Amino acid sequence: xxxxxxxxxxxxxENAYQQFSSAKLGMWLFIVQxxxxxxxxxxxxxxxxxxxxxxxxxxxxHLSWKMGGINTLVLIFSSFTMAMSIRTAQLNQRLQSFxxxxxxxxxxxxxxxxxxxxxxxxxxxxxxxSVWFSGEGIxxxxxxxxxxxxxxxxxxxxxxxxxxGLIIWLMLETRKGKYNSEYFTPVxxxxxxxxxxDLIWIFLFPLLYxxx
Amino acid sequence: xxxxxNYINATKGLKSWIFTVDHKRIGIxxxxxxxxxxxxxxxxxxxxxxxLLTPSTLYLTAxxxxxxxxxHGAIMVFLFIVPSIPASLGNFFLPIQLGAIDVAFPKLNLAxxxxxxxxxxxxxxxxxxxxxDTGWTFYTPYSSSxxxxxIPMVLGVFILGFSSILTGINFIVTVHKMRAPGLTWFxxxxxxxxxxxxxxxxxxxxxxLAITLLLLALERTIGIGIFDPAxxxxxxxFQHFFWFYSHPAVYIMILPxxxxxxxxxxxxxxxxxxxxxxxAYSSLAIAFISFLVWGHHLYVSGQSPYATMLxxxxxxxxxxxxxxxxxxxxxxxxxxxxxxxxxxxYFLSFIFLFTIGGFTGVVLxxxxxxxxxxxxxxxxxxxxxxxxxxxxxxFLAGLHYWWPKMFGKMYSELAARIAFVFVFVGFNLVFxxxxxxxSKGMPRRYYNYLPEFQPYHVLSTLGSWVLAxxxxxxxxxxxxxxxKGKTAPENPWGSSALEWKTASPPTTFNFDKxxxxxxxxxxxxxxxxx
Numbered sequence: 001x002x003x004x005x006x007x008x009x010x011x012x013x014e015n016a017y018q019q020f021s022s023a024k025l026g027m028w029l030f031i032v033q034x035x036x037x038x039x040x041x042x043x044x045x046x047x048x049x050x051x052x053x054x055x056x057x058x059x060x061x062h063l064s065w066k067m068g069g070i071n072t073l074v075l076i077f078s079s080f081t082m083a084m085s086i087r088t089a090q091l092n093q094r095l096q097s098f099x100x101x102x103x104x105x106x107x108x109x110x111x112x113x114x115x116x117x118x119x120x121x122x123x124x125x126x127x128x129x130s131v132w133f134s135g136e137g138i139x140x141x142x143x144x145x146x147x148x149x150x151x152x153x154x155x156x157x158x159x160x161x162x163x164x165g166l167i168i169w170l171m172l173e174t175r176k177g178k179y180n181s182e183y184f185t186p187v188x189x190x191x192x193x194x195x196x197x198d199l200i201w202i203f204l205f206p207l208l209y210x211x212x
Numbered sequence: 213x214x215x216x217x218n219y220i221n222a223t224k225g226l227k228s229w230i231f232t233v234d235h236k237r238i239g240i241x242x243x244x245x246x247x248x249x250x251x252x253x254x255x256x257x258x259x260x261x262x263x264l265l266t267p268s269t270l271y272l273t274a275x276x277x278x279x280x281x282x283x284h285g286a287i288m289v290f291l292f293i294v295p296s297i298p299a300s301l302g303n304f305f306l307p308i309q310l311g312a313i314d315v316a317f318p319k320l321n322l323a324x325x326x327x328x329x330x331x332x333x334x335x336x337x338x339x340x341x342x343x344x345d346t347g348w349t350f351y352t353p354y355s356s357s358x359x360x361x362x363i364p365m366v367l368g369v370f371i372l373g374f375s376s377i378l379t380g381i382n383f384i385v386t387v388h389k390m391r392a393p394g395l396t397w398f399x400x401x402x403x404x405x406x407x408x409x410x411x412x413x414x415x416x417x418x419x420x421l422a423i424t425l426l427l428l429a430l431e432r433t434i435g436i437g438i439f440d441p442a443x444x445x446x447x448x449x450f451q452h453f454f455w456f457y458s459h460p461a462v463y464i465m466i467l468p469x470x471x472x473x474x475x476x477x478x479x480x481x482x483x484x485x486x487x488x489x490x491x492a493y494s495s496l497a498i499a500f501i502s503f504l505v506w507g508h509h510l511y512v513s514g515q516s517p518y519a520t521m522l523x524x525x526x527x528x529x530x531x532x533x534x535x536x537x538x539x540x541x542x543x544x545x546x547x548x549x550x551x552x553x554x555x556x557x558y559f560l561s562f563i564f565l566f567t568i569g570g571f572t573g574v575v576l577x578x579x580x581x582x583x584x585x586x587x588x589x590x591x592x593x594x595x596x597x598x599x600x601x602x603x604x605x606x607f608l609a610g611l612h613y614w615w616p617k618m619f620g621k622m623y624s625e626l627a628a629r630i631a632f633v634f635v636f637v638g639f640n641l642v643f644x645x646x647x648x649x650x651s652k653g654m655p656r657r658y659y660n661y662l663p664e665f666q667p668y669h670v671l672s673t674l675g676s677w678v679l680a681x682x683x684x685x686x687x688x689x690x691x692x693x694x695x696k697g698k699t700a701p702e703n704p705w706g707s708s709a710l711e712w713k714t715a716s717p718p719t720t721f722n723f724d725k726x727x728x729x730x731x732x733x734x735x736x737x738x739x740x741x742x
Contacts, residue, residue, distance in 0.1 A: 012315075012318060022390070026320075029384055033416070034419070038423070044438060047449060052444070130436050141444040143437065147437055151430065
């Protein structure tokens, strides 16, 4: 049934366009469900900030806005390099695409390293969720802020790690020459995912680091 | 037809099933797992109904009783009824009704099947390793403090959620991108519209359940305190999160059932479905409103009275599209050439039981009545009328309707009618009495009860046995059909729908030849021309 189709078109699709647009719609739907996955955490954030507004302001001083700010810039830059890797893949510039992916991966590494130092500092000073909280603070409820902080940034960090795995896979495939102007679906899909991860951080940063 | 190559015998061996990407085989495997879960959940139901024969202890301890009703609920909701119609019948017939070769992402479809199995394994682990006793709603603070195995069950449901989301994404993309030439949106069968509306809810609501269960697991393991008032948290927030998924999930359960019912009524009345467009829009309307009513589960949980009033009003709105559907199904029968075969019998019982379930839902949605009826057997009877009287009856209608197409074999119509009588009578015996019991004040989930309720409980338990007999007869004639059933023709019911225009059972690629350009609606019967 697939005699006249190009090599990359699966048996149940009519043509490459149908396959690509299906993948893209599927990816957007996946992104929608990701946003709803995080949405409950944003609601929890809103509820607890509404309940303890002063505590949130006080607690956020224990986060380093400089480290968070650098991480924001790093992620935005990585979104740019990700977009460029898609563009270069579409233009058959395999080598450039590979190195743009490499830069994106490097940015993700920087993000995770900074995150590691942030976490280490919080843990060292006892700014931890619930019963593990032993940090200094005038509010007894401050552990709630750190519960939310660790859950939200932890889940986000997990998404960054998944993204790094996907980018490594793309780099290997790019080196094998899998992608060209006819077929670049995986690059574009991972790109969409990476922008989502970036976007969630862009909301997390002001909500957690820049209160009051 | 015998000896012809079809999707069942195209390739052989266990591996050809485990690694298949054929949506029909995946649908059949889902059907097997879903029916197995139904059997298991049903066994738990029989166990707990048996315990309730007497007002005092019969054979279960109080804790065991809690575990049995929790497992009945959790298995029936998460392993059976959520995936029941979409994953089994939906997987099988969605691409065929669209004239497609497969769903948009066949490998993802296979993945979602095995993710479902993985989730089921965790749930079964929870059963054998210190069964959970929180009720299927996992309400905090009890769920974060009980010593039974909450985490495996919650993890299992979390994984099942992924399976559900992936199926939803797959179906939405398939409907958008894989329709046969000429098959425009308003030429699609209503089963597709129903699955499409369901898939939207699956994609939008399930992730919220996932994060809620994740937070619950964090609460239990590291005591994050987000739902714990002692640590400054709020247990009602759990209920909000939980019902933000679980109320839309009720429509994940009922919408596909409505789709099946639309197919069955059109075929067995040989008539165009009355108000086709409105039926399609009302499916979408139900999906939309479903997101705005979760607060009606929290009338007595201490949410603000204004929110409660608003949720009550929004809840009544669900009655409008549901009412449109019921009236349209009934109007379709008017002047139709009715063929009273077993799928149609299940259709009739669906209309009857779903209407009772729907009306009692309006009763529960009104504030003052709900204060009285909250957490009584009235609620239990209400949702069993919708879920079992609605979804399960429609599932059985669909199973009997599409059985010849799926397996290429006919079943004994006489045996099917006998089983139907048992199922219908048994069901009403179990649950109608519970409306009365509940309105008299019998609380749900109680292990022992006041002696004056015993006659009701005895009748209800007797009903559960009648129901069980009905299902065993059904199991018997379906197995007989598979072994020795007569070969089914291409179109045994004389339907005009697309899935009946291919062989029974279909070939691997669904249609042997290229389909003609589709220039007519799904329910095109000659009567229309008169």
